[in-house]
Amino acid sequence: MKPERIMKCDRFIKTLSYRRLGWLWLVALAFCAVWLGWMLRQGLPADTDLTALLPADRQAPLIEKADRELGRGFENRFLLLLGDDDRVATTQALGRSLQQLVDDGQLAGIDWRELDLADADPHEWMGPWRYRLLTPQWQQAIDTDGGSTLVDPALRQLFSPTARPNPVADPFGLLDAWLSRLPQSPVGAADGLLTLDRSHQPGNQKWSVLIGELDGSPYDLPMQSALHTTLEQFQQQHPDAELLRSGLVFHAAAGARQAKHEMSTIGAASLLGVLLIIGFVFRSPRVLLQLMVPLLAGSLFALTLTLGIFGRLHLLTLAFGASLIGIAIDYVLHLQCDRAIEGRGFRLRRLLPSLTLGLISSVIAYVAQALTPMPGLRQMAAFAAFGLIGAWLTVVLWLPRFTLHASPFTARLATGWWRLCQPRWRLSPWLALVGAVVLVIVCALRLTSDDSLELLNPSPAALMKNEARVQQLLDRDTGSRYFLVQAEDTQALLARLDTLDGALDQAIGEGLKIDYQSLAGSVPTAVEQQANLARVRKLYGTPLDELIQRAGLSAEVAAKARARLEQSTPLTLAEWLETPLGSLQQRLWLGETANGGVAATVVISGARDARVDKALQALGESLTTPKASIEYVDRVSRIGELLGELRRHTAMWVALAMVLMTLALVARYRRRAWRVIVPPFGATLIVLTAFAVTGVPLNIFNQLGLLLVLGIGLDAGIFNVEHARRPSAWLAITLSTLTSLLAFGMLAFSATPALHYLGLTCLIGLASVWALVPWVRPADAYPTHSSPRQFSRESEHG
C-alpha cells in the first residue's frame, strides 16, 4: 500500500462522495439483514457436533457413520437409575411427574413400568427360524451321539410349571437354548417396575430404571429446563433417594447452565469493566453506543455472508468468530481517541492508512486460514474476515459523521498518560532478536501439546461420575471402541464377524478382560444355518420318538413336529434386524458402503488400557484379508488425533500468515518494520514461553487465542509506528488492549476448558502487547503524516 495510492483512493472516495458511500453501506447492511432473516426463517442451521468442524475424513466416512449409529441412543434417550428404601412409591412418583412432561409434549415417552418393555414373546416371531439356530453346545451334543443326551433336559422343560412347552413346534426347546445365549438386558421386572437388580453385589441395591425418549434435540432449552425442574423437585421431595443420570441431554443442560452462570458472573464483570473504562475516558455515554455499532454491523455482515457461503454454521465458529471481530474495537478506539483529542482538527485521511493497513494485515492472516482443508477453520476465518471488513467500513464511513462531544478531560488524560509511559531507554533491534531467539529456544525445548478429548468436554466432574456409574451398573458399553468390519456381501461379512468373534473369544479365554457385541452371535451364515438344520433333522429321529414316548404323548405329536420342521426358513440379517430383539442390534449394522460392500461393527466393552488397545489393534490387523478389512477404532483417541491435526494445521497457517504479514510490513516500513512486528510476535512468543515454562500444554483453543493476540498486537504495532508522537494513539492502544483483556482475558476464569485456554492466552498475550509497545516506539514520527503543526505540538509533550 503505497502512500500515493492511498491518496488516489482518497480522492476517488471524495469524487464518489463520502456521504453516498455511507448510504450505500447502509443499504448493503439492510440487504444483509433481510437476507439473514430469510435464511433464519427456520432457525439457525447450526452444527453443534464437533466432528462437523473437522475435515470430511475422506478415508473414513464409515467411521463417522459408525460413530453416529453407536451414539444415537445416548443422544435421543436418557436413562435414570433410582435407588431408595421405599423404591416402589418413589419410582411411581418420579414416573408420574415425568409422564406429565410427556403429556405436555416435552418428552416423546417415558418407560418405567414393568410392562413398558414387554416385547412380544420371541416364541411368536422366532417360530420358523428356530430349527436353523443352534448353540455350540447343542451342535456338539448332536454331533457326538445324535442328541440323545438332550432328551432328559427337554423332558424337564416340558413339565416345569413355569415353562411354556410346545411339543409340536419345539419339543426340545431349541429356541429357549438359543435365546438364553443372546446378550440379555440386565434390566428386568420386579415389583411392577423396570428394575436393575444389583442387590447381590456387596454395598449395592435394587435400582429402578426409567428410560426417557426425547422428542427433538437434546439441546432444546425449554425441554432441558422442564426436565431439570422435574428432577430437582423430585430430589427435594425425596432427599434420601439416590438418582443417577445418563444421557447427552443432562450434559447439554449442564453446559447450558454453566454458560448462563458464567455469563452472569464473568460476562457481567467484564461488561461492567468496559463500561467503566470507556465512560471514565470519554465522559460520554454516546461513545459507548458508537463503540457497539461497528461491532454489531460487522457481526451482521459476517453472519450473513458466512451463512450464505457455507449454508450452515458451527456454533464454535460463531463463538470464536465473534471474539475475533473484537479486534475491530481497535478501529473504533483509534478513531474516537483521535477525534476526542483533535476536535475540529480531526481528519480521517490521516488515520486512514493505519486503519487500512491494520485491516489488511489481519485479513491476510484469515485468508491464509481460509485456504486450509479444515472446514471449521475456513468458516471461522471467513466469519472473522467479513466481520472485520464490515466493522472497518462502518468505522470509516459512519463514525466520523456521528457527533462526538469531545471532553477536554480525554485530551488531558491522553497527554498525562503519554508522559507517564515514556520508557527510559528503547529496545534495539539486535536485543529484540536475541530475546526472540532465547524465547524460541525455550519454547522448542519445553513446549508440550495436549489434544485430548477432555478439552471439549465441559461437563462437571459429578455428572461424569454419575454417567460412569450408570454405565458400570448397567454393564453397558459406551460405543466408543469397536471393530469396523467390511466385506463384499452380507454372507461374507457374517463369516468375517464370526471369525472375529472366535478370535475375541480366544483372547478373552486367554485373560483379556473385555466383552463384545456382534451380529454374528445372532445371525449365523447361510452355510451354518443349513448345517444346523441337518443336525436338527438328526435330532428329530430317534431322540424325538424317545422324548414323545416318555412324555406320555401320542406318536402323532412326533409326526406333527416333523412336519413343522419342514416349514423352516433361513433367518436373514435384514429379517433379524426387524425383530424386537434384533432392533436392539441395529446400531451394529452399517449397511452398504460406498464401494459396494457392506459393513458392521463389533462393539467392545470392559477393560480399557494401552495393553488391551494394542491387543485389539493387532487382532484386527491379523484378521484383515484383501477382500475383507477388520479395523479397530478407538473413538476417543481418534478425536484426539483429529484435534491434534486441527491444531497443527492452525499453527502452520498462522506461521505462514506471520511470514506474509512481515513481508507486507517490510514493504511499507523497511528498516522500521521490526518495530511493528515486535508487539504481536513478541507477545506470541511470550505467551508460548509462559506456557512452556509453567507446563501448560498447547491446544487448539489457546492457539485460537493467539490469533486474537496477533491481530490486536499488529494494530497496536502499526499505530505505534505511524503515529509515534501522538498521545491519542497510545491512549487508543491502551484502551483497546484493556477492553480486550476484560472481554477475553476474563475467560481464563471460565470452567469450560476451551474458554479457559482461550482466555488465558489473551490474558498473557494482550498484557504483553501493551507492555511491549512503548519500548519499540520510534523516537520520531513516521515521516508521511506528521504535519509541522502536529510535530511541534507533540515534541512539546515528548
Add this chain to the structure above:
Amino acid sequence: MLLRQLLISLLLWVPLASIPVSAQAFDLDDLQRQLAATPSVAGRFEQQRELADLDSSLKSQGTFIFERGKRVVWQLETPVEERIELTPQAITDGSGEAAPPGGEQVAQLFLQLLEGNWQALESRFTLELSGDRDAWQVALTPKEAALRERIAEITLRGDRTIDNLDMRTPDGDRLEVRLFDQHPLNGS
C-alpha cells in the same frame, strides 16, 4: 372339611342368619391373613397341561415345599426327576442353569399366586373373590392388553391353603395344578 363347615355354621347360626352381610365381608385382606397363618407348607402336587392343538396332555406329579416370601421348591417325580427352585430373583433347575429369558417374570407370578400376594397381583390383574373363608375362589383377569395376549384367566381355589391353580391362555392352553396332602412345615 364338610363336618367342620357344618359345625361352624351351626355355631354361628344365629349371627349368620341375622346379619347375612357378614359372609360377604370376607375380603382379600382377610384371605391374605388367613393364608399367612401358615407360612410354610409342604405337600404333593399334580400338574396337568392341556395344549389346544394336542389330543393328549402333559401330566406330571411330585412334591413341593413352599416357604412364604422365600422360595418354592418343585420336586418333579414322574415322568422325569427334576428339582426346580423358584425365588423372587431367579429360577434355578437341578443343574443350576438359569432359566430362559423372561423366566423370572413367570416365576414371580407363580410365587405371587402361591402366596396370595394380592397387592402385587392387583397391579396387573383384576381380582374377584367369591365364596367364604372355607371355600373361596379368586379369579384373576389381566388388566393390560399385553398380558391378556398371554393369559386369559387364572383361578385360585382353596381354604386354609391354596388347593388349586387353573390358568388358561387365549389360544386354548390350560395349566391345572392341584396341591394336596398339605401340611405345615415344622419350625414355622
